[in-house]
Amino acid sequence: MQGRFLFLILLLLSIISCKTPTDIVYFQNASDLEKINSSNSFTPVFKVDDVVSILVSASDMDAARPFNLQGASISLGENGGGETSSGATEPTYLIDEDGNIEFPVLGKLKLAGLTRVQVKEIIKEKLKVYINDPIVNVRLKNFKITVIGEVGAPGSYTIPNERVTVIEALGMASDLSIMGKRTNVMVIRENDGVNTYHRLDLTSKDIFNSPVYYLAQNDVLYVEPNESKVRESKANRNVLGVVLGIIGVALSAVAFIVGL
Structure with missing residues (x-):
C-alpha cells in the first residue's frame, strides 16, 4: 500500500513538471x-581593478624597450606587430582606484572609462615624441x-x-x-x-x-x-522531513527498549 502511494506521488510530480x-x-x-x-553597439571600456597588457614595439626595438616593463623581451612579429619572446612576461598593469596606471617614461595615464582603441591611440600619440612609428598593442587580460x-x-x-x-x-x-x-x-x-x-x-x-x-x-x-523545480524542491524537503521524523521516532524507541 505504501509503495503504491509513493508511486502515485512520483507520477503526479512528473506530470506537473512536464513542460510545453x-x-x-x-x-x-x-x-x-x-x-x-x-x-546593439557594445564596446567594453576599462574599469578600476582591470588588468591590462600594453606592449610597445617599433622598427628600432632599442627605442621601444624603455616603454615596456622590465622582464619583457619584445620582438617584431611576421605582420609587424609586437610579440613577447617565448617565456617572457607580458607587460601588464593594474588600473588603480583612481582609474590610472603608471606607465614607463610616460608616467600616470588615465585608462578607466576608455575603450581599448582609445587607449591605444592616446599612447601612440605620446610615444611619437620618443619613437618613430610606434606600434602599441592593448588587451584586457581579466x-x-x-x-x-x-x-x-x-x-x-x-x-x-x-x-x-x-x-x-x-x-x-x-x-x-x-x-x-x-x-x-x-x-x-x-x-x-x-x-x-x-x-x-x-x-x-x-x-x-x-x-x-x-x-x-x-x-x-x-x-x-x-x-516545477521549486515544487520538486519543496516536495523533497517534505519527504526528507518525514523520513528524518521516522528515524527519530525509531531511535527513540530503540533507546527506550535498551533502557528497559
Missing part, C-alpha cells in the same frame, strides 16, 4: 528567414563573466576576445537545464559600485536588441528555477 514547447523553445516569435537589425543557477555547468569563464553574448555565455555553461526559467534570465552588472539588474526573455527574439545582450566585464548571468 512554449516554455522551453528559444526565439519563438522569429519568422522564417527574418532579418533582425540589432541596435575579462570574466559568471553564469549561475539552472545551467549545466555553472561557474566563472574568462573571455579571451573581450566580447561575448548572453547566448554564447549560456553555451559555455552547457545551456539551461530543463528546470531553468527561460522567460526571466537575469543579468547583474556593476558600474561604479552600483549593481543594475536586467531581465531577459530567451523565448523572444527581442533579446537581440537588449542593452545587455553583449555582456560586460564581471557580469553575472543568473538562471532562476522554474515553478
